[in-house]
Amino acid sequence: MARLYEYQSKTLLQEGGVRVPAGAVAFSAAEARAVAEKIGKPVVLKIQVWLTGRAGLGGIQFAATPQEAEDRAAKMIGMRVRNYVIDRILVEEKLAIKAEYFAGLVIDDAQKCPLLVFSAAGGTGVEEIARRHPGKIAAMPIDVGTGLSAFEARDLVRRAGLTGSVMIQLAEVLAKLYRVARAKDARSAEINPLVLTEDDLIYAADCHLVIDDYAVFRHPELGIEVAREFDRPPTELEKIAYKVEERDHRGTFYFFQMTDRIPAEGIFIGFHGAGGGGSMMSMDAVLNRGFKPANYCDTSGNPPASKVYRAAKIILSQPGIRGYFASGSGVASQEQYHSARGLVKAFLEEALSVPAVIRLGGNFEEEAIRILAAYCQNLPAKVEGYGRDDAPERCAARLEELIRENKAAAHEVRPIPEFRPAAGACAFDTLTGKIFIDHGLCPACRSKGCIEACAPKILKLEADRPVLAIAPEEAKKGKCTECLA
C-alpha cells in the first residue's frame, strides 16, 4: 500500500473541505523560514516520515519566530531517524487546542466494507485510551452503495458521547473524510488528532492516507513512485525492481530489502520465493535455520523467464550475500522451466561464486532441474535443483552445508560489462527488451533447440539459422514470450 506523507494527505483533505492548519512543506531551512514568515504566527515544525511517535524522536518542534523556525529546521532536515535521513518537514501554524479526537477509516475484511471509527479522546496513545475507555469509541460500517449520510455520521459521534454543535461539526468532517478516502481509493485514512481549537473550530491536526496499490493507476495526480507498503523510502534496488514490475504485468514480482548494507557478521542470503504462501513457508524455513535474508522476493503468477532473470539479477546486486535460496509452494501450476531458464541466465552472467539451492516443484519440475544441472555445472559455485518431494526445511539445511563447503565466501557484485552483440546477430524487440541470437554459433549447433523450445512458434530456420517467422512488431507486442530457452 502506498503511504502518503502527512502534508500530502492534508492537501487532499483540504481539497475535500476539511479544515487543516495553514502551512507548507519545506525542503530546506530557508524554505522553512519563508513558510513561517508567510504564516506570521508561532509555528510547529514536523518531520515528514512514515513513523508514529515523532515527538519522542525530536521530530516535532515549535518556533515563535521565522528565525527560530529556520534554526530548528536546519537541525531537523538531515537528521537520522531509524536509518533514514529526513529530507522534508512540514511547517504550519500552531493551534490553540481545546480538545483532541480521533477519526479513522479502515477496510473490514469480515464485513467486507469500510469501517469508520471515531473516538471522543484522541492524540498520542489512542489505542491505550480505547482500551481504558471503550465508551468513548464508536464504529460504524459504511454501505459503499449509499456512502455515509449526515445522520449516520452524527449518530456515530453521538454514540462516542459528544453532543451539540461540536457533534454536528465533527459529523461533517467524518462525511468528508469518507468521501476523500473513497475518491482517492484509500485503504486507510486517519486523522489523529482531530482537534477543537479555542475558537471552536475543528481542524485535522495530523493525518495519514494509505492508497490501495491496485488503484494507484487511477491516481496519476498523487505522483506515487513506488506503489508498495514501506515504512521508509524505497531503496535504489527496490525502485529498479518496481520499474520491472510496472513495465511487465505478466506474473507478479515483488522485492524488498531487509537491509541495504549487509554487515560482515551473520550469514545473509539472497531469498527468492514463488507465490505468497510458498514464499512465506520458505522464508520460515530459512529463518529457522538461522540464516538472515538480505531481501524478500517473490516471482509468481506465471512470469516470463525474462522477469525471473531480472529478479535474480537484482537479488545478486546485493554484495555480501553468502548463498541464494529459491523456493515456492512446491507444487506450482505453471511450467517451472521458465524460472529455471531465467535463473540460469543470471547465474551465468554473474559467474556465480556463492552456492544456490533452487526448489522448483510443480509442473515440469524434472525439466527445470535438468536445465539448472546442465547449464550451471561449470560455475565456480554449486547450483542444486530440487522438486516437490523435497521439503523447504531440507533444502535450507542443504544450503547451509554448501555455504560451509564454500567457506562462507561472500558474493561480490561486478560492474555490468557493456553488452556488445556479435556481428551479424539476429535481433528483435520484445515487450521488455531486445533478443539477440548469435548466428556465429549456429553452424556448430546440431539440436536447433531454440526452434523446438519456442512455444508460440515465432522462429524458423533460414540457411540453418533461426530467424523471426513473424513481423517484428508482433514480437514486440508480446508474441515473443521471452523464454530465454
Next chain:
Amino acid sequence: MSILVDEKSRVIIQGITGREGMARAQLMKDYGTNVVAGVTPGRGGQNVYGIPVFDSVAAAWEKEGPVDISVIFIPAALVRNAALEAFAAGVKLLVIVPDRVPIYDVLDISRAAKEKGARFVGPNTLGLLSPGKAVLGMIGGRAQRAREWFRPGGLGVSSRSGGMTSAIAYYLTRAGFGQSTIIHVGGDAVVGLSHPEVMELFESDDETKAVAMFGEIGTTQEERVADLIKARKFTKPLIAFIGGKAAKSGTRFSHAGAIVEGSRGSYETKVQRLGEVGVHVVDTIFDIPKKAKDILG
C-alpha cells in the same frame, strides 16, 4: 459430494478469448468441467476449443440455457463491471481469477453479491477443484497433472495461497488421502468466500470428513474460523498450517492480505485461538498428511 462445483455445474468463462482465458478454457474442458459458453464483448459468434463465444453473459444464458458459475479472466481494472454483469444476468457464483483488483471494486462486487443472493471466490485466486469432477480457474495448470496430483476423497482443502492449495492436496494424495474439494480463497485482504464461509460449506458436505487449512498472517479469517468452531457451527476435524511464523510484525509480504494489524492477524494470535478450540495446528506442510493419518487412520 463436493462443495460449490461438480461435473454437472454449468460454467461460462468471461474473457475466454484472452491469453489466460484461452489457456485455462482448455484446462477446464480437458478436465471435464461442463463449460457451456464463453463471453467476450465484440467476439460473439466465434468459438474457443469448440466452446461458443457470446457478446454478453445475458446472450450466453439466452442461447445456451441457465448458467451456474462464471469464471472471470479479464484485466483487473475491468473486473468490477464483468462481475456486476454476471450478477445482473442471474449467475450465483463467480470465480474471480485476476489479481490487482482495486479494493473498493471488491467491496462494490461484494455489495452486489449480497443484494442478489450470490457468492464469489477471489479475487486473486487460482480457483477451486473437485477431484474427478471439475476445475474452475487454473489449479493444476494442465488436466493431466491435475488428475495425477488430486484424487477424490474425504479431505477438504482451503488455502489463502494458490501454490499451497495444490501443494497440500498433492501431499495428501501422496499419503493416500483424496480430497472432496480444494479451494484457493484468494490472496487479497478482502475476498468473497473466506475461510470461515468455506468451513460452513464443508460442514454441510457429507463427503468431507476433515479439512486442511492454510492460513497466513494478516486479516481475521483464521480467528473467525475459531469463532465458528466455538459456536459449534463447524464440528469436523481441522488441521491448520499458518505461514508467516518468522515474519516480524510489520514485515509485509506480497499477499496484500498479509498485513499485521496489532495482535489481531498475528501468527501467535491465530495459532493460540485455533489451538484453544481444538484445531490441530502443525508446524510444517509435511505434518499435514501425518496428522490426517492420526485423525482418519
